[in-house]
Each structure stands twice: as structure tokens, then as C-alpha cells.
Amino acid sequence: MTSNFQLPRPLKRTQHLAGCRTVRVAILGQGAVGKTAITVRFITKRFIGEYDPTLETIYRHVSSVDGECVQFEILDTAGQEEDAMLIEEKIKWAEGFIIAYSVTDRCSFDEVLRLRFLINHVHSGLKRGHSDAPPPVLLVANKKDLQYDRMVTTEEGDGIAQALKCPFFEISARDSYEETAVVFNLLYREIATSGALSAFRRKVSSKLMDKIPRIPSTATTSLSTRSFSLSSVKDFLTD
Template sequence: MTTNFQRLPRPLKRAQQQLAACRTVRVAVLGQAAVGKTAITVRFITKRFIGEYDPTLETIYRHTFSVDGECVQFEILDTAGQEEDAMLIEEKIKWAEGFIIAYSVTDRCSFDEVLRLRFLISHIHSNVKRCHSDTPPPVVIVANKKDLQYDRMVTTDEGSNIGQALKCPFFEVSARDSYEETVAVFSLLYREVASTGALSAFRRKVSSKLMDKIPRIHSTATTSLASRSFSLSSVKDFLTD
């Protein structure tokens, strides 16, 4: 007597196991408007450069990526960079475990903003107990638009010097020209967060009504758009809860 057993698809089972094994890291990308925060984020997620997007749209992107052979689920908060009250920025800083502070080499005002944002992160962190550790959350400083040499207002040395002064890793990148440079930024930030022990599976996730209202978009919603160019002016079509 022969009995037929229904088998579950193995690829799906393996995919579920791999997703369950991923470590999640929350990253907030901070900086003034128009420095290329969205371009850096979307370049990392989709490998594509976008030059047109809605500068007022805030989104949390979810993207699975391998760092040093380890599966990592990135949750990346792309902030609008607009002026906002202290409570709003505080909630975003409390939510994240690692930070990218971006500025444009063509905008000295955005460079001057780096110091203020680093102070805010340190100040807010000092009032928040993270994983029973006094180690401040990792911050990476990123100078974008290095391809615009003729419009440059901030030198590479100035960026490197502020990174050393604030004890933060420093990158000068071109989101337009290089996908690999954005990968290096997010990979290093993950390593920095992991080294602090902040990714413990038993940690309490910080959340709030404000953060819950920010739309989420999965990377699969962007990378599957093979037949059309990706523009964040229409990104709301692909937002998921």
C-alpha cells in the first residue's frame, strides 16, 4: 500500500528559517534637507540612484542584507530633515540603535549641523538606558555628493577632522556614482552596533505612537519595479503597514 504525503516547498521553508535567523538593527539617517539622505538609503537598498523624490516624506525601509556572512534585517528611518520640535526628534533618536549623520560637501550649513545632531544623540542617549550599557550609540558621519567637485564648499580634510574630533567613523561618498560606498557605510554601522551588544535578542524595543505612524516600505516593493523608474514622489503607492 502506497501513501502519498504532501510536502511543504523546501525553498519557502529555508527562506523562513533564514529570515528568522536575521538580526534586526534600527538605523536613523539624520541631516539637513537635500543632502542626499534618501538617495544614500535607496542606493543601498535598490542599487539604483534616484535624483527625484519628495523631500518631506519620512519612511522606514526594511531591507535584508548580508554583512560578513551574517543575515541582517535593516530598519532604516529616512528622516525628512525639516525643522521639527524637540519631542519629535527625541522619539526618533530613542527608536534607533545606530545613526548616520549626513551632510553635503556642497553645503556648509549642512556640515555645521553635524555637531548639533551629534550632541542631540549623545544628550538623549544619556537619559535612556540602552541594554544596561553606558556605551553611546554608534554614529557614522557621511559626506555626500563628492562627485560635485566644482560646487564643493567643504573639504575632505574638514570632514575627516570632525569625524576624529567626535570619535565617529567618516565616509565621503557619492550616492550618484557608487553603490559600494553606501554598502560600506551601512555595513560598518552594523558592525559598530553589534560590537556594543545592543542587538541582544532580549532587549526591549523602543516604540511610540509617533514611530508607529511612520510608513514602512519593504525593499521588495522597490526592487521589483523592473519596468519603471523608481521615484519617491510616487512611493506612497508601495507603502505597506
């Protein structure tokens, strides 16, 4: 999908963050579709090919989008089968969603409909100010660089996105930082224009969300300047 959106720019660590607008994003999808690779690529501009697929993390990354200071809180879910109550709490936490699948895995593509239904179902029971619209969702097909292993066509992805009425991107986290950045940039704009940030600010406090490790925005410089493996993610955690 072509786009004219300006890429977000990382802010200097010394910049004052009091005026930053915080937006919560959850990346959903089956395991091994590249959710962590997409997230880390956006934060560090580097592609990381090996990581712990069972680890869930909330990344905090500060960027300038259209001249506005934005702090992304990105929930990178494990994508494993889990209790319905657990996934519901994660969906309640987020203001916008990326549903990711791999073009090399048809099962992950088949999961898209269920995840979109869960998002709509959970948020339909929440009070969202004066807005009854579902939260913004982007559909992202990853691993387009693996053409010889492709099992899902671009046309299939575009078709289901049109049926679900959400923007569609086919990207390669391995090959392009720009493609991942445009995804997050557009999702922020969708969230901002939906009114979710001003009309509905959820204060979610739960034992589940409190247990998920958080990497603060001040650690993003370290992430981009060292060899990074998610097995050593605790190196970046603060109390």
C-alpha cells in the first residue's frame, strides 16, 4: 500500500516529555508472524530475527508525528492460545490495534476474522464518550520478502481488509524500517481522529497488565546501539 505519510522521528532523550500525547497500541496475531520484529524494527530501526516467542512486553517509544510529541505504548502480545479473560483485558487496555499475519502462514491469516470480532465485541461493551465506533484497527501482512514461501496473496489480504473496513499494509519487517514506521504513524492518526484520546481515557489497572514488563522510552537509544535479543530484555527494565 502506497502512502504519503511523513515518517515519525525519534526524539532526543533530553527532550521534555510532559507535553507528549500517550497512545496505547496492541499488536495481535498468532505466534511467529513477526509481531516483535515489527515492533522492534519501529523502535530501533533494526531487524531482530531471533527472540523469545513467549515473552510479552509493553514498549514505550517517543516520536514526533507531524510535529507533535507522541509516546507510543506498544503491547507486544505472545500470540499463544490463552484464556478469554486474559485477551479481553489486553484488548480493553489498548486504544488502537494492529492485527498481524504472515503471508507464509495461512492459519495466521485465518485468525484475522476472530481477532477483529474479539476487538469489536470487547469494545462494544465499553463506554467510549460520545463515540460508538469501534477502535481503529490496521491489518498488516508481514514477511512479503519470502515470496517463495508465500501462501496468502496480496489480493486476499486486501479483500479481507475491505470486508473489515480497515487499512491494509503488506510489509517486510526484515527489509524496511520505513514500512513499519508508516504503519504506526497511520494508526496514531486514526486513533487521534477517532476521538478516543480526548473523549475516552481508560485507566486500566489489573494484575495482568501490571505483570507485563515495560521498556521505557529512555531505553530506546540503548536498544538501537547494541546487539539486542529479547532473551535479555530484562537488561532494559526499570523498577
